[in-house]
Each structure stands twice: as C-alpha cells, then as structure tokens.
Amino acid sequence: MRCQKVVICFFCLLFIISSAPVFAENNREIAKVEVCADVFRQFVAMPDNAPPKALLNNALAIAIIPGIIKAGFIAGGRYGWGVMMCRKDDGNWSNPVFVNVGGGSFGFQAGVQSIDAIMVFKSRKSVDRLAQGKFTLGADAAVAAGPVGRNVSAGTDIRLEAEVYTYSRARGLFAGVSFTGSVLAIDYAATDDFYGASGLTAGDIFAGKANLKKVPPVTGHLLQIIDQYTK
16 A cells, blocks of 8 residues: 555655646746836837837837847857837737747847847738748848837838837947847747747737637737737
C-alpha cells in the first residue's frame, strides 16, 4: 500500500512539473500584454514627442515592443518581443498577435541597453506581408522614424511615404533608433500559449476570424487603451 502511494505521488509530481512550463508561458504572455498597454499609454502621454493623433487615427496596425535588448556595443544585435493589433474591416482593433524583432543594432545610442518601441503601420500590404510570417523593415516595407508633435496634421501624414513609422525611447527619453534591416516576425508559440490554442494564424486573428475559445481579460484592457487614442 505504501509503495502504491509513493507511485501515485511520483506521477502527480511528474504531472505538475511537466505542466508548469505551460502555465508559466501563459503567465509570461499575460504579463507582456500588461507591459505593452502601459508602454503605449506612456508614449501617448507626452504630446510633444508622441505619435501624432492624425497618424494614430489612420493607423492600420500598431506593434508595441517593450524592452528591446541591445547585445554588443554600437554594432552587435538586438532582440525584443511584444504584440501587434490590426484594424479590422469594421474599424475595430483585432486581438493581439505576438511578434518579435531582431536585427543589427546600428543606431543604438552609446550606453543604451534597452529601449521600448512602437511601430505604426499605414499600409495594408505591409500588414499582409507580416501575417504570412515575417518581413524585413526597409526591404519588404519602407520604414522611417515617425513624426512627432500634436500639431502634425492629417494632410501632412498623407504625404509621408513610409509604410511603417517607428518610435523609440530609452529610460523615458526618445532614442531615435533606426530599425532599418530589422526582421519583424510572428511569434506563433507565444500566440498559441496566450490563447491556449494551437495552429493559430496571424491573418485570422487580425481579421477577427480565429476561433479563440479563451481570451485573457488583459486583452480588453490593452484594446481599450489602443482604442482610446486611435479614434
């Protein structure tokens, strides 16, 4: 009997250990969404240095990538991950899809080890390219540092030619980092973990067609903040 109890306890412990990474991954994604919501709120809270309202109002997608890490000094590499939402046909924002960014670190200011970034997409073509898996900023989509200031008009935005506008900051300061050459890619594993599903596609989530049986409540908080500043 004692031996049987030991065997049962062993398998229970084995189940808990094997399940722990799944729970940890889900918690990690939830925490990331919370951070993304806070980062976006902080960006738009500084009107003189934030993306213009006219640009946000016409955005087709927004990516928020906090804590991009620099590896090496001046030239090296960088990596970060966050979320991206796409404006659906009805004008509402989609649920988030997880993305990661990697590439050369040219353009990082000396001494800056981590930055937060926002990417504003103005081209449906660039969103569709990313939904297929990944693309390179500057090669597959024209990218530029975005205009700032509350006085930038919608007419000015229309004349801008880039498909993606980037905004970055380090420790509360706007860093002006170049993302040309960086690869932006869908993080399928993180997306599946977040929704507790498998085989999800970015295109279906962006279009609101994915069968999401579980949407963590933190999603509503993020979308509420995005919606508040993009209408």
